[in-house]
Amino acid sequence: MSLVPQALGGWWHDYVCPTHDVELARSPEGDHRCPRGCVVVGEKIDAAALVLDHQAAAGTVRLLAHRAARTGDVAAREQAVAMLGEYADVYDEAVSSGWSGASESWMLRGKLFAQALTEAQWAVQVADAVIVLGADGLAPGVPTMLRSLLETVDDARTVLVDERDDARSNYTAWLDAAGALLARALVVCGEPVHAGLWVERTLDHLVLAVGEDGWEWEGSTYYHLFVLRAYLLALRDVKPTDLPQASVEALAAMVRVLAEVAAPDGRLPSLHDGPYDRAPMHREVLEIAALSRGLLTPTGLDTVERYARERLGADDDGLELGLDGWFAGPPVPTKAPTRGSVLFPDVGYAVLRDGRDRLQAVLDAGPHGGAHGHLDKLAVYLYGADAWQPAPGVPPYASRLRHGHYARTVAHPTVRVDGYDQRETSGQILEWDAARGRVTASAEPFVGVRVRRSLVMGDGVLADVVTVTCTDGVPHDISLGLRPAVGLDVRTVPQGAVSTWQGDGARLHGVHVSSVPAVMQAGPGRGPSHDPAAPQLVADWTVHAERVVLASLYVLDDQEPDVNVTFAPAGTTTFHLRARDGATTIEVTP
Ligand SMILES: [Zn+2]
Numbered sequence: 001m002s003l004v005p006q007a008l009g010g011w012w013h014d015y016v017c018p019t020h021d022v023e024l025a026r027s028p029e030g031d032h033r034c035p036r037g038c039v040v041v042g043e044k045i046d047a048a049a050l051v052l053d054h055q056a057a058a059g060t061v062r063l064l065a066h067r068a069a070r071t072g073d074v075a076a077r078e079q080a081v082a083m084l085g086e087y088a089d090v091y092d093e094a095v096s097s098g099w100s101g102a103s104e105s106w107m108l109r110g111k112l113f114a115q116a117l118t119e120a121q122w123a124v125q126v127a128d129a130v131i132v133l134g135a136d137g138l139a140p141g142v143p144t145m146l147r148s149l150l151e152t153v154d155d156a157r158t159v160l161v162d163e164r165d166d167a168r169s170n171y172t173a174w175l176d177a178a179g180a181l182l183a184r185a186l187v188v189c190g191e192p193v194h195a196g197l198w199v200e201r202t203l204d205h206l207v208l209a210v211g212e213d214g215w216e217w218e219g220s221t222y223y224h225l226f227v228l229r230a231y232l233l234a235l236r237d238v239k240p241t242d243l244p245q246a247s248v249e250a251l252a253a254m255v256r257v258l259a260e261v262a263a264p265d266g267r268l269p270s271l272h273d274g275p276y277d278r279a280p281m282h283r284e285v286l287e288i289a290a291l292s293r294g295l296l297t298p299t300g301l302d303t304v305e306r307y308a309r310e311r312l313g314a315d316d317d318g319l320e321l322g323l324d325g326w327f328a329g330p331p332v333p334t335k336a337p338t339r340g341s342v343l344f345p346d347v348g349y350a351v352l353r354d355g356r357d358r359l360q361a362v363l364d365a366g367p368h369g370g371a372h373g374h375l376d377k378l379a380v381y382l383y384g385a386d387a388w389q390p391a392p393g394v395p396p397y398a399s400r401l402r403h404g405h406y407a408r409t410v411a412h413p414t415v416r417v418d419g420y421d422q423r424e425t426s427g428q429i430l431e432w433d434a435a436r437g438r439v440t441a442s443a444e445p446f447v448g449v450r451v452r453r454s455l456v457m458g459d460g461v462l463a464d465v466v467t468v469t470c471t472d473g474v475p476h477d478i479s480l481g482l483r484p485a486v487g488l489d490v491r492t493v494p495q496g497a498v499s500t501w502q503g504d505g506a507r508l509h510g511v512h513v514s515s516v517p518a519v520m521q522a523g524p525g526r527g528p529s530h531d532p533a534a535p536q537l538v539a540d541w542t543v544h545a546e547r548v549v550l551a552s553l554y555v556l557d558d559q560e561p562d563v564n565v566t567f568a569p570a571g572t573t574t575f576h577l578r579a580r581d582g583a584t585t586i587e588v589t590p
Pocket residue numbers: 017018019020021034035036037038
């Protein structure tokens with residue numbers, strides 16, 4: 001029996017249940033099943049599964065190589081060498097059939113896979129295994145495979161960067177990482193290849209794709225991770241102190257983004273496109289944490305790492321144990337991340353958190369973010385002991401719910417008008433005060449409709465004031481979505497409405513009062529994208545008006561809070577909160 005899959009792969013995003021929109025998994029019998037019981041067949045599904053099989057096989061080769069190097073495990077080495085030998089034949093076959101016929105027109109094509117991107121990810125693992133194993137005992141076809149792969153990667157890069165003029169693409173980072181590791185692997189095999197070229201390309205991409213605030217330009221948490229991981233991989237065997245100061249600072253800022261945007265429990269908000277909860281992503285987070293430790297000190301990723309490890313449980317492959325010597329020198333000192341409130345001005349994310357790091361709000365007031373952006377301007381995500389109102393992420397891309405629901409406004413806790421989606425637009429931060437935990441942002445997500453959203457964070461308390469003004473002088477149906485990932489209960493009360501968010505061991509209360517009468521309507525919706533078919537009660541706070549102020553106070557407490565809200569004609573909203581330990585007044589002037 002073969003040690004590695006023999007057939008060509010397709011596009012992994014096709015591996016999704018058409019009924020429940022969850023990622024499929026291979027059953028012990030070899031068929032493709034969804035966790036809700038479906039058995040799905042089809043050519044695309046088989047080809048998608050093959051991608052995951054190939055990536056898993058390459059991951060195994062890499063893991064075995066690192067284990068052999070770390071422990072001297074001879075059997076692990078022999079198996080890794082044998083798998084590489086088989087892969088040399090498989091890749092030879094793939095090259096002889098040319099560019100993939102499974103690609104869709106928009107894809108940058110690969111040979112073994114529909115996408116060159118997939119090929120680059122696969123190649124990184126294969127090349128790293130060769131570097132770790134050394135040339136001794138490798139099948140003669142292995143250097144040939146590495147050369148062919150380098151050619152594929154280089155050709156795909158030419159199409160992407162020169163023909164499509166898209167150097168900033170996250171694909172470039174992966175093609176460069178693959179190039180860097182393939183070149184190093186060829187050097188290990190005794191071939192004179194200039195590996196430094198790919199490191200230079202990586203450092204150039206860092207300048208193109210990463211803003212001053214440390215975020216990859218798309219503003220997607222997942223693509224940020226994706227590109228950061230490619231950079232760290234590409235810099236294998238580089239001495240951190242030899243890197244240009246600006247490059248180290250940019251990489252440090254990227255790592256800091258993760259530590260600073262993470263929820264109190266270490267969960268990374270799934271802003272824009274990206275999975276909500278997926279084992280391979282958690283493993284990637286662990287790999288990034290391990291590689292970052294080799295480059296920088298401190299990284300501040302302990303909580304993020306702990307959360308990923310917890311979510312993985314038995315699926316943790318322990319790869320990070322072998323990554324200690326990734327860089328050729330000690331890590332460089334860098335600024336420690338903050339757990340205070342922080343603004344990322346380029347992507348327009350404002351993160352507010354209370355002094356005890358129990359409640360966190362993330363406001364999206366930045367640019368749309370390209371093809372991975374969502375119609376979600378001025379959404380506010382809430383995290384704490386639980387994912388109260390998280391960014392929902394998206395299912396695998398072949399799911400109709402990616403664009404049919406999760407990229408749309410309806411999936412996000414923000415404003416809709418007349419039932420429409422927002423247009424692609426940018427928000428603007430008007431006021432930011434980290435010390436006092438205050439932010440105000442604005443956007444015009446519909447032509448002629450101005451929205452302002454102000455947040456004020458107190459100790460376990462968040463005031464949220466949304467002002468919507470229709471400039472055409474005509475009333476419209478204005479809705480603000482509540483989009484929980486926990487049990488939600490909403491009730492109408494004389495003052496307006498109250499909401500109760502039941503988390504796992506903690507409870508959040510909302511008091512909702514509007515400047516003109518509005519209706520809080522509960523109904524069935526969808527929760528986060530890892531299980532779109534799971535029933536989730538959501539709510540829309542709706543009013544037919546020309547102008548409205550929608551004011552909410554969220555309080556972290558077991559008991560329903562006593563809150564009074566007043567609106568001054570000048571526009572100031574005042575919240576009076578009477579709690580067991582005294583009274584608090586919060587004024588919000590948007
Ligand atoms: Zn299903």
